[in-house]
Structure formats: structure tokens, C-alpha cells
Amino acid sequence: MATRAYRAQRRSTRSDATRERIMSAVRELLAEGSFHESTVEEVADRAGIARATLYQHFGSRLDLVDGICDTFAVNPALLAIRETVELPDPEEALADTVSNCVRFWSSEDAILSQLYGVSAIDPAAKDLVDRQRADRRGEMQRLVRHLHTTGRLRSGVSERKALALLLVLTSYETFRELRAAGLSDRELTKSLGETGRTLLLSGSRSSAGATGGTRPA
Amino acid sequence: MATRAYRAQRRSTRSDATRERIMSAVRELLAEGSFHESTVEEVADRAGIARATLYQHFGSRLDLVDGICDTFAVNPALLAIRETVELPDPEEALADTVSNCVRFWSSEDAILSQLYGVSAIDPAAKDLVDRQRADRRGEMQRLVRHLHTTGRLRSGVSERKALALLLVLTSYETFRELRAAGLSDRELTKSLGETGRTLLLSGSRSSAGATGGTRPA
DNA sequence: TGCCATTGGACAGACAGTCTAGACACGCTG
DNA sequence: CAGCGTGTCTAGACTGTCTGTCCAATGGCA
Numbered sequence: 445m446a447t448r449a450y451r452a453q454r455r456s457t458r459s460d461a462t463r464e465r466i467m468s469a470v471r472e473l474l475a476e477g478s479f480h481e482s483t484v485e486e487v488a489d490r491a492g493i494a495r496a497t498l499y500q501h502f503g504s505r506l507d508l509v510d511g512i513c514d515t516f517a518v519n520p521a522l523l524a525i526r527e528t529v530e531l532p533d534p535e536e537a538l539a540d541t542v543s544n545c546v547r548f549w550s551s552e553d554a555i556l557s558q559l560y561g562v563s564a565i566d567p568a569a570k571d572l573v574d575r576q577r578a579d580r581r582g583e584m585q586r587l588v589r590h591l592h593t594t595g596r597l598r599s600g601v602s603e604r605k606a607l608a609l610l611l612v613l614t615s616y617e618t619f620r621e622l623r624a625a626g627l628s629d630r631e632l633t634k635s636l637g638e639t640g641r642t643l644l645l646s647g648s649r650s651s652a653g654a655t656g657g658t659r660p661a
Numbered sequence: 662m663a664t665r666a667y668r669a670q671r672r673s674t675r676s677d678a679t680r681e682r683i684m685s686a687v688r689e690l691l692a693e694g695s696f697h698e699s700t701v702e703e704v705a706d707r708a709g710i711a712r713a714t715l716y717q718h719f720g721s722r723l724d725l726v727d728g729i730c731d732t733f734a735v736n737p738a739l740l741a742i743r744e745t746v747e748l749p750d751p752e753e754a755l756a757d758t759v760s761n762c763v764r765f766w767s768s769e770d771a772i773l774s775q776l777y778g779v780s781a782i783d784p785a786a787k788d789l790v791d792r793q794r795a796d797r798r799g800e801m802q803r804l805v806r807h808l809h810t811t812g813r814l815r816s817g818v819s820e821r822k823a824l825a826l827l828l829v830l831t832s833y834e835t836f837r838e839l840r841a842a843g844l845s846d847r848e849l850t851k852s853l854g855e856t857g858r859t860l861l862l863s864g865s866r867s868s869a870g871a872t873g874g875t876r877p878a
Numbered sequence: 879t880g881c882c883a884t885t886g887g888a889c890a891g892a893c894a895g896t897c898t899a900g901a902c903a904c905g906c907t908g
Numbered sequence: 909c910a911g912c913g914t915g916t917c918t919a920g921a922c923t924g925t926c927t928g929t930c931c932a933a934t935g936g937c938a
Contacts, residue, residue: 458882458883458884458936458937459882459883459884462883462884483925483926483927484926484927484928485926485927493884493885494884494885494886495885495886495928496884496885496886496887496929496930496931497883497884497885499927499928499929500883500884503928504927504928505927505928561778561779561780562778562779563778604842604843605844605852607842608838608839608842608843608844608852609852609856611838611839611841611842612829612835612838612839615834615835615838617832617834617835617838618829618832618834618835621825621828621829621832621834622825622828622829624794624828625821625824625825625828626821626825627822627825635822635825635826639826639860642859642860643856643859643860675903675904675915675916675917676915676916676917679916679917700892700893700894701893701894701895702893702894710917710918711917711918711919712895712918712919713896713897713917713918713919713920714916714917714918716894716895716896717916717917720895721894721895722894722895
């Protein structure tokens with residue numbers, strides 16, 4: 445049986461191309477917001493293949509969503525977060541992390557809005573959302589620790605509260621809400637960054653005396 | 662044909678009771694998170710009626726969700742917001758509005774988490790979410806204007822940004838995120854209120870009593 | 879030629895929504 | 909009280925759509 449093992453490799457190129465066509469179709473439909481009204485037949489048509497072929501690549505409708513979710517793992521903005529949370533300068537760490545979150549949400553917005561939407565009923569989407577939420581929580585936890593150990597966490601702000609706030613600031617829903625309010629990605633990043641700095645960081649060698657000044661009481 | 666003047670009014674009590682049984686069943690299933698996996702038959706079974714009867718009260722599966730959504734219109738916390746946004750004291754207006762938002766989200770959390778979840782694919786749910794979002798936006802807009810006209814909007818904060826921030830602070834998603842982080846409703850209200858005051862309000866007689874006393878730092 | 883991805887189509891099972899005939903409860907009138 | 913009219917509920921049959929499975933046939937590529 446091992447006699448021709450190498451062949452499978454070569455051959456698989458064709459199969460891979462088909463798989464790619466399917467994924468593209470799913471991405472398109474997702475981006476158009478019509479994936480969830482589409483039948484498997486329509487997905488196959490869009491990909492220019494037979495329904496049976498689709499089922500050979502993806503066991504079920506949910507597997508299609510699963511496939512899409514896997515592609516996020518290599519998103520550069522997402523990968524960058526792992527590093528920015530531990531940048532030496534806490535202020536920079538905070539700002540860059542926020543910035544990268546916005547970058548990620550923005551880059552996949554069309555698709556995420558659909559996936560997040562159905563996470564309540566679609567197991568595969570729910571998996572994705574839960575995993576992303578857990579990942580983000582882990583990163584933010586690291587960021588909070590970093591702020592704490594470098595002594596830049598504002599006095600009176602517990603680590604638990606700091607984490608909660610960071611989660612809100614960097615959540616996809618907040619991104620959506622602000623974008624819906626008409627803010628551009630740039631404004632959004634700036635606004636979220638400032639808010640975080642204002643509420644979380646102590647001292648204020650930075651902008652506007654944002655924090656300290658406001659609460660003399 | 663007109664021989665009898667019939668009183669549908671009297672009769673309707675029975676019909677109303679049936680309708681109520683159906684709604685209860687839907688609420689239960691929604692709260693258990695299993696509505697979206699349930700067939701119409703199962704909903705009917707849960708309500709203890711025939712499937713045909715259900716279809717007489719609600720034309721389709723979506724109408725069931727619609728029915729639930731209508732019940733939110735009379736939620737006391739939601740109604741209260743209309744008044745709190747214009748309380749004479751801006752500080753109080755802000756705090757009470759935030760508080761009422763939390764109260765509303767909290768009172769219907771089990772069901773909203775499901776409805777918001779499927780809003781991307783369920784037209785009825787989407788309608789609800791869109792309507793709620795529009796309503797909230799309207800109220801927050803009024804609140805911002807109020808803060809502005811009374812001169813309490815912090816300098817450097819445009820009305821547009823103030824609105825965006827308020828929308829984030831009072832959004833269901835933020836509520837969910839903070840609750841998931843382990844905050845109680847009380848902590849949540851306090852935290853959101855403080856954040857709003859810190860970021861939006863100028864001056865700072867900061868009502869040490871009402872809410873402010875909580876931050877001795 | 880032989881492998882393998884692909885294809886078209888048949889098929890079973892599940893479910894939404896429609897329809898009909900009949901059972902039942904209740905209000906009205908005599 | 910008796911009985912008719914009316915609206916509600918019920919049981920079940922039926923259609924159409926969609927998912928997921930299976931298989932025999934096709935076609936490209938080494």
C-alpha cells in the first residue's frame with residue numbers, strides 16, 4: 445500500500461483547488477449576508493461544482509463554517525496581538541493591542557458579522573466565537589498583568605475590573621457599535637486607545653491629563 | 662346570516678389563554694436555549710395544544726419570535742428610560758439611564774441572548790434588535806443633547822463621540838461581556854455609570870454621595 | 879490502463895406550512 | 909331548559925423543500 449504514497453500528494457492539488465473554490469463561494473455568500481438563506485445546492489452552484497462533490501470535501505453544512513473559521517487562525521493582526529500585549533512600554537502595549545484588535549475586526553467584518561450572528565444556534569460558529577473570546581481574554585489577561593507588574597495600572601482599578609474593561613473595549617460588538625455610529629477605523633482606534641489609557645493607566649505623562657484631572661474629588 | 666349578534670369578546674378569553682400558553686412555551690424554550698432546535702410540533706407539545714392550533718394563532722415560526730418581541734415594549738425598565746434621560750440633573754440623568762439599561766438587559770437576559778444571537782439570520786429577531794438599537798440610539802441622542810444644553814458635556818468631547826460612547830456603555834453586548842467577567846448587576850451599573858461620568862461629564866462636583874462615594878481610591 | 883476526483887441523479891428522513899372534517903365549548907334565543 | 913350558531917381546538921393527511929447518503933458513470937492525469 446505504501447508503494448505509491450507519493451502520488452497522493454501530487455494528485456491532491458486538483459482536489460485542493462476544488463476545496464478552495466468551495467471556500468471562496470462560502471466566503472462570498474457570507475460576505476453578502478446570504479449564506480444562511482442559501483441551500484447547499486446554491487453554495488455548490490456558486491462554486492461551480494456538483495453538490496455531491498461539496499459533500500465529499502465537507503461532511504456537512506456546518507463543516508463549511510468550520511472551514512472558514514480555521515482561516516482566521518493565520519490572520520496577521522490576530523497574531524500580532526500576542527506580541528503587542530507584552531511590549532516593554534505599557535502605554536504602547538495598550539495602544540498597539542487595541543489597534544490590532546480593530547485591525548482584525550475590520551479585516552473580517554463582513555464575515556464575522558454573520559458568524560457572530562448565528563453563534564447562538566450554529567455549533568460551529570459558536571465554537572469559533574467561544575474560542576476567539578477565550579483567546580482574547582487570555583491576551584487581555586496578560587496585558588493587565590503586564591500593566592500591573594510595571595506599576596502602570598491606575599490605583600483603585602482592580603485587575604478584575606481592568607480586565608472587564610479591556611474586554612469591552614476590544615470586543616467585536618463594541619467595534620460594530622462604534623462603526624455603526626459612523627467612526628472610521630482610525631477614529632475608532634484612537635478613541636478606544638484613549639479611553640483605555642484614561643481609565644486604566646496611572647500617572648499621566650500623556651495626553652490631556654485625561655484621567656487625573658477629571659476626578660479631583 | 663345576520664340572525665345572531667355574536668359576542669366574540671366573551672369567547673376570546675379562551676383563545677387568549679391558548680395564545681398565552683403558546684407564548685409561555687416559546688419563552689421557556691428560548692430561555693432554555695433550545696428554541697432554535699425545536700420543531701413547531703415540539704413547541705405545540707410544550708404548550709399542550711395541537712400544531713394546527715398554534716398555526717391558527719401564529720402564522721409561522723417567525724411570528725412566534727415576533728410575539729415575544731412585542732412583549733418587551735411594556736418592560737418597565739425600558740419605559741423608565743424615556744423619562745430618566747431628561748431628568749433635570751444631568752448627572753442623575755446619566756446614572757439613572759445607565760441603571761435602567763442594565764435593569765432591562767438583566768430582566769430579559771435569558772431570552773435576549775438567544776434573540777440577539779440569531780438576529781443575523783432570523784428576520785423577526787433582526788427586526789427586534791434593529792428596533793431596540795434605533796430606540797436606544799434615539800434616547801441616548803436625547804441624553805447627549807441634554808448634557809450638552811446644560812453645559813455638562815466635557816470639553817473636547819463632541820456630541821457624536823459622546824453618543825458613540827453612550828451606545829457602547831449601554832449596549833447589550835457590553836452588558837453581556839461584563840456579566841461574563843463576573844460583575845454583578847450592581848457592580849456593573851456602578852462601573853458603567855462611573856465610566857460614563859468620567860469620560861463625558863465636565864466639571865466635577867461629582868456627587869460624592871449618590872455614586873461617587875464609592876471611589877476612595 | 880488504472881486511479882481518483884467529480885458528476886448526476888435517486889433516495890430516505892425531517893420539517894414547515896396548508897387544508898379539511900369533525901369534536902367541543904360556549905353564548906344566544908325561544 | 910333546549911337547541912342552534914359560532915368560534916376554537918384537534919387529528920391527520922398532504923405538498924414542497926432541504927439535508928445528507930449512496931452509487932454508477934464520466935473524465936482527466938500519470
